[in-house]
Structures are given as structure tokens and as C-alpha cells.
Amino acid sequence: LEAKFDDSTIFKKIIDSFKDSVTQINFVCSESGIEAQAIDDSRVLLVTVSIPPSCFESYRCDRPTTIGVYLASLAKLLKSANTNSSLTLYVADKPDELLLLFEEPKNQKSMEYKLKLVDITADMLEVDSDMKSDVTVEMSSVEFTKTVRDLTQLSDSFTVSVTKDGIVFSVQGDTAQGKVLLQPREDLADESNNLSISMSKTIDLSFASKYLLDIIKAASISNKIFLKFSDDTPALFEFKMEKGGGVGFYLAPKYDD
């Protein structure tokens, strides 16, 4: 594998977006890019990552390769990333380490790190990325982040309901309750503020607040978030990158039996 990002912060943002949700991950590299999936220890939150060749300045993968890493270690190395430096990932044919080369030609500087790869045996779940859903919402990731931060302070359960009037996020704590209603809007001046809802039926789902606080760490990937909900199934929270690919989170709901 030899894959070069023209801006090293792209890879840093991707890794930082889920490094607190899961501890380790297998990156599966092939001609069609880098894909990964990891589930958290409680088996409630699943992270999916897709980095297609379009995200790279140059991308070459001669043989399919799996790269297992501890995310805490990789995140340490990526602290060196900045917008002036490129980052090339190298993995040899017989992979036992990942080489990261940061280059800042303007400053005549380069940095090289090596990370020992780990053998991760994790089962993969069969998720259908084209999963049909009753409700799809596209909204500002900044707005979503603020709403999650504000409401999750009040309760460890977070409810989302969608009707034709809009999307309602609500919490019911022991001492306080809160509710945020967002209606579809079109902001011609700033398209990232748009909110659109497409739905075939209403939904009302609850999730554990702590996972939502993990998910919003990925908001730096995109100024938009796509939400997909169906009754009594995991929700998908997806951040798509400008150049293709992105990071998605499948979150299992809470409900009464």
C-alpha cells in the first residue's frame, strides 16, 4: 500500500472521529480504497469507515492488505498532522508495520513514524449500507452537535421523533426535561444550514446519551450529517467527506420489551 493524502489532517480527522468509540480496528485495503468496521465493547455502537481513492492525492494498493491498529497509538502519531503537510501511508507486502511519512516541502521538513501492526480477530457484522429506512434527515452537523450537547446533560436517554412537522430531540431527566424541534428549512445563503426530511412513516426512538456524545466527535469530518431511522432497528448517523467516503455510526436503540 502506498497512499498519499495531500493534507495530513484529513486522516487525523477520520481517526480522531472514532478513536474514543472503539479501541482497535482492521483497515482493509484494496484497489477500491480503504474500508474498516469496528464495534464497541458493549456491542451497541458500530463504526464504519470508507476512504476511497478519490480522497488521496495518489493511491496504490497492489495486493489486498489488512492493517490492524490500536487507535490510541495511531492517534498519538497523528498529532503531528497539520494542514501544511502531506501524509503518505506505506505498508510493505508482508505487513508488520505501518509507515507514516509527513512531508512539508515548504519548510524542508519531513517526519517519519512507524507503527507496529496488531493482529485483530474481530467478527465483522453484515451491515447493509443501502439499508432502507423509514426516515432520512439531512441537517447541519453543527446544529446536531449543539443539540446533543445541550440535551444529553439532562438525561442518559435521548429520544428522537420525526413527524411531518419536523424532527424533535427530547430528554426526560429526573429533575429537568428538554425538547428541541427543528423544522425543514432552506438557507440560500448557507446551504450547510439546510434541513430536509424524507419519510414514509413517523418514528420515535430512544438511544443512550453516551453514544451520541461519541458520535458527535465525528462532526469535524463534515458540516452535514445524515440520519437514518426505522422503528425498532439501529439508527445510522453518517458524516460524508467532500471527496467521497466518510464515517458512519450504527447505534442500537433502547426500548421497552
Add this chain to the structure above:
Amino acid sequence: KGNQKRLDGFFKVK
């Protein structure tokens, strides 16, 4: 709101 579901109940293991 009751029980936390796990993803295994929804997705098959590959």
C-alpha cells in the same frame, strides 16, 4: 426507557 439493545440482535456476523 427500558433496555439497551445490542447490534447482534439486528446484524448477522459475516
